Amino acid sequence: MTDRPDSAPSGQPDAKAAGVVDEVGVLLLAIGQSKDMAAFEALFRQYGPRLRAFMLKRTADPALAEELMQEAMTNIWNRAASFDPARGSASAWIFTLARNTSIDLFRRRKRPEMDLSDPALMPEAEEAADRMIEARQSAAAVRAAMRDLPPEQLEILKLSFFEEVPHSAIAEKLGLPLGTVKSRIRMAFGRLRTALGEQS
Amino acid sequence: MSVTHHISGELLADYASGAMDEGWSLAVATHLSMCPECRRRLVAIEAAAGVMLEDMDGAPAASTDEASWAALKARLEAAPAAVAVKAAAVPRMPGGIPAPLSDYIGSDYSTLKWKALGLGAYQIPIEIGDRTVQARLLRIPAGKPVPEHSHGGRELTLVLKGAFRDGELVFGPGDLEETDDSVQHQPVATPDEDCICLAITDAPLRFKSRIMRLIQPIVGI
Numbered sequence: 001m002t003d004r005p006d007s008a009p010s011g012q013p014d015a016k017a018a019g020v021v022d023e024v025g026v027l028l029l030a031i032g033q034s035k036d037m038a039a040f041e042a043l044f045r046q047y048g049p050r051l052r053a054f055m056l057k058r059t060a061d062p063a064l065a066e067e068l069m070q071e072a073m074t075n076i077w078n079r080a081a082s083f084d085p086a087r088g089s090a091s092a093w094i095f096t097l098a099r100n101t102s103i104d105l106f107r108r109r110k111r112p113e114m115d116l117s118d119p120a121l122m123p124e125a126e127e128a129a130d131r132m133i134e135a136r137q138s139a140a141a142v143r144a145a146m147r148d149l150p151p152e153q154l155e156i157l158k159l160s161f162f163e164e165v166p167h168s169a170i171a172e173k174l175g176l177p178l179g180t181v182k183s184r185i186r187m188a189f190g191r192l193r194t195a196l197g198e199q200s
Numbered sequence: 201m202s203v204t205h206h207i208s209g210e211l212l213a214d215y216a217s218g219a220m221d222e223g224w225s226l227a228v229a230t231h232l233s234m235c236p237e238c239r240r241r242l243v244a245i246e247a248a249a250g251v252m253l254e255d256m257d258g259a260p261a262a263s264t265d266e267a268s269w270a271a272l273k274a275r276l277e278a279a280p281a282a283v284a285v286k287a288a289a290v291p292r293m294p295g296g297i298p299a300p301l302s303d304y305i306g307s308d309y310s311t312l313k314w315k316a317l318g319l320g321a322y323q324i325p326i327e328i329g330d331r332t333v334q335a336r337l338l339r340i341p342a343g344k345p346v347p348e349h350s351h352g353g354r355e356l357t358l359v360l361k362g363a364f365r366d367g368e369l370v371f372g373p374g375d376l377e378e379t380d381d382s383v384q385h386q387p388v389a390t391p392d393e394d395c396i397c398l399a400i401t402d403a404p405l406r407f408k409s410r411i412m413r414l415i416q417p418i419v420g421i
Contacts, residue, residue, distance in 0.1 A: 037273075044269055049258020052268075056259045066261065070272050077276055088243050091250030098253075099218040110222045110329055112229040112300035114239070119294040120307065122374065124236040138240075142247040158252055164219045182210070189209045192244050 022139075025083070025090035032080035040077055048073060051098050057163045058102050072101040087116075089139035145195035153188040156181055203235040203374035211356075211378065212238065216245040223333030226300060226326075227356040227376065227400045233298035234358075234374035297360065301398060304328070305337065309361065309396070312337070320344055326398075333402045340364065340389040340397075353402040355379045357387070362395035364388060 021029065024046065030039035051072050055065035075097050083093050103111050114121065146154070159165045159173070167185070171178040207215075207228055214220040215228045232239055261268045292299060296307035304326050305312065314322035321344070326335040340346055342362070356378055363372040364387040371377050371387075379385060389395035 041269065044272065045265070047253075048265065048268060048272075049261070050253055050256045052261065053256050053259035054253060062259075065259065066268065070268070070275060073272055074275060089247050089250050091254045092243070092246040093250070095249040095253050096246055099249075103218050107218075111218065112222065112226040112303070114229050114233040115292070115299040118233060118292050118299040118302075120233065120292060120296045120298040120302070122234045122236060122298075124239070138244060139247050139250075142244055143251050146248055146251045157248070160213070160219075161217045161249055161252060162256075164217060185213070186209060189213065189245070192248055193209075193241065 021085045022090055024094070025085050028076075028080050028083040028090050028093065029085075031077060032083055035077075043076070044073060047076075047094060051094075054098055054162060055102060055106075059106055064106070068102055068105060071105060072098045075101055089142075092139070141195040142192060145192050149188055149191060153184045153191075156184045157188050160185060203231075203237065203372075205369070205371055205375035205377060206235065207231055207238050207241075207376055208378055209241075212241055213245055216242060216249060221333065222328050222330040223335050223400050223402075224354075224356060226304070226328065226335055227358050227398055230298055230301045230360075230398060231358050231374065231376045233300070301360075304335075314339060321346065333400055335398070335400050338395075338397050338399050340387075340395045342389055342394050343391040345386050345388040353381055355402075356398075356400045358398040360396045360398060362393045363390040364395045364397070365390060 024043065027036075027039040027043045030036040031043070048069060052065050052069040055068040055072070056062060059065050059068065076094065079097065083090065087093075100111065103109060149157070156170055156174075159170050160167065165173070167181050168178055170176075171181045174181070211220070211224070211228060215225055220228065232242060290302055290306050292302060293307050296302065297305065297309060299307075305324060312324060314324060317323045317338075320341040322339040324337040326337065328335050337360075338346070340362075346364070356376060357371070358376050359371045359373050361373060363370055363375075365371075366377065366385050366387040369377075370390070377387075
């Protein structure tokens with residue numbers, strides 16, 4: 001390749017300096033605002049292999065996983081302008097796009113979704129500015145809570161989330177009673193909720 | 201009045217991971233439209249999924265990452281900026297039926313085409329792509345019970361308007377009741393107004409009364 005970028009992509013230094021947006025968020029904002037190909041390549045280097053692994057877990061088919069990863073990356077390129085750091089972390093946004101790509105093209109089913117611009121939506125009471133801070137704190141709190149999860153809870157969370165393994169199959173695979181699997185998932189989400197509850 | 205009966209963590213996680221089928225997702229997503237608290241919970245679960253994605257080890261490419269990047273770039277150059285903003289299927293309105301349910305039945309409560317269900321109740325079957333579950337809108341007359349039934353499986357009932365009482369619990373707008381086949385229950389609409397709810401079931405209901413069992417196949421509930 002001769003057109004590799006030799007400098008870091010431009011982005012949103014102000015937002016980054018304020019600590020509101022992480023590195024990946026800066027890349028997404030640059031792609032959304034100015035179709036920054038260097039930023040997109042940096043994002044691909046970081047997330048392409050992970051999205052391929054994600055799709056491989058769902059499809060168990062390497063060629064299909066590559067295709068779905070490329071489709072997910074294309075969707076990121078086309079929709080980056082809709083990334084809003086006030087609503088959640090960059091990696092969460094990438095996850096939701098990858099998830100929806102796999103549902104559309106692999107599962108081929110509809111996924112009803114709420115619409116935040118729907119006039120019938122029951123709105124949040126707080127000010128938008130407060131939510132901006134809250135989203136950043138939430139992402140940090142969730143990351144900290146995930147790091148503190150006992151390995152057996154994290155393992156089950158990953159199995160149920162990324163491989164979409166039903167709880168009964170997880171129980172069989174790990175040789176655990178179904179009740180134990182369910183209670184570990186509940187405990188894991190309980191910890192996440194506590195992490196979030198403490199700062200709201 | 202704020203929502204007091206929320207989505208269980210298990211259902212919300214299934215919705216967030218993408219494992220949940222269309223019919224159940226319709227009830228969950230409509231509840232999310234009506235419940236800021238569960239929207240925050242969803243943000244937390246998706247943030248957790250994002251962290252798991254960050255920590256994931258990449259799978260080796262079929263070829264190499266360079267070939268993969270070249271293919272991706274070629275794809276973007278071949279079909280530049282396909283940013284079609286998807287228009288809502290139906291116009292949306294303040295105080296109307298919230299998206300995503302409005303995509304299936306419209307957003308205006310006053311133009312719904314109700315079908316008599318017997319005993320003063322009405323329903324609107326909702327067509328979904330998913331054949332394993334049944335989705336319908338139910339209208340229970342003020343002060344009247346939903347005929348007593350138990351379930352062949354899971355049922356999600358989301359109140360859109362009015363309220364119903366089930367035993368000790370009252371479910372108002374936005375509240376979601378999750379029941380399964382261990383429950384024999386008899387929800388009763390509260391006396392002030394008709395109760396409109398979205399009901400998702402994964403098997404035909406089993407009515408206790410012989411007459412209801414007889415008419416069940418005819419009215420299709």
